[in-house]
Amino acid sequence: MAQRVTRARVLIEKQLEDDDTFATAQTVYDRLVAKGQHVGAATVYRNLQSMAADGKVDSVRHDGEAFYRLCKDRRHHHHVVCRRCGRAVELEIPGLEQWVGRRACSLGFSDVTHEIDIFGLCAQCRALEADHADGGSAARTQHDDSSAREPKDRTDTHFQQLA
Ligand SMILES: [Zn+2]
Ligand SMILES: [Zn+2]
DSSP states (O other): OHHHHHHHHHHHHHHHHHOOBOBOHHHHHHHHHHTTOOOOHHHHHHHHHHHHHTTSSEEEEETTEEEEEOOSOOSSOEEEEETTTOBEEEEOOTTHHHHHHHHHHHTTOOSOOOOOEEEEOOHHHHHHHHHHHHTTHHHHHHHHHHHHHHHHHHHHHHHHHHO
């Protein structure tokens, strides 16, 4: 059995080593196929799941999907992940581990684990989005000015009602 998984496992590990981003099993499979590797999609899914369960790859969940990455740091750490392209930075959060342990213990919990990952838009994806937003902005300027004032008036009214 171990023999049977070896070739696929080696290909998957190589793919993860070559790619620095968090990717779904489907994306890992697509990238292997694009390189002309013959691996079944189910094999890729199964291997990634068991590698994550064994702590051999990192996985994060976002929008109900699992994303995998072979992090350089094999010790416990956290990530800040781009929700668009999967680019990631490994993080240690000063004092977090001790705080989690103390807090859970004070609430009567033992054998505590945690997964904390931060999601956002990376600088490159942010720049791409800004490029897209630039298209046609000149034509909208007039309209934007008037609509920018309108919500402010509404906010003022709202605060008056609260007061
Ligand atoms: Zn990105
Ligand atoms: Zn931690």
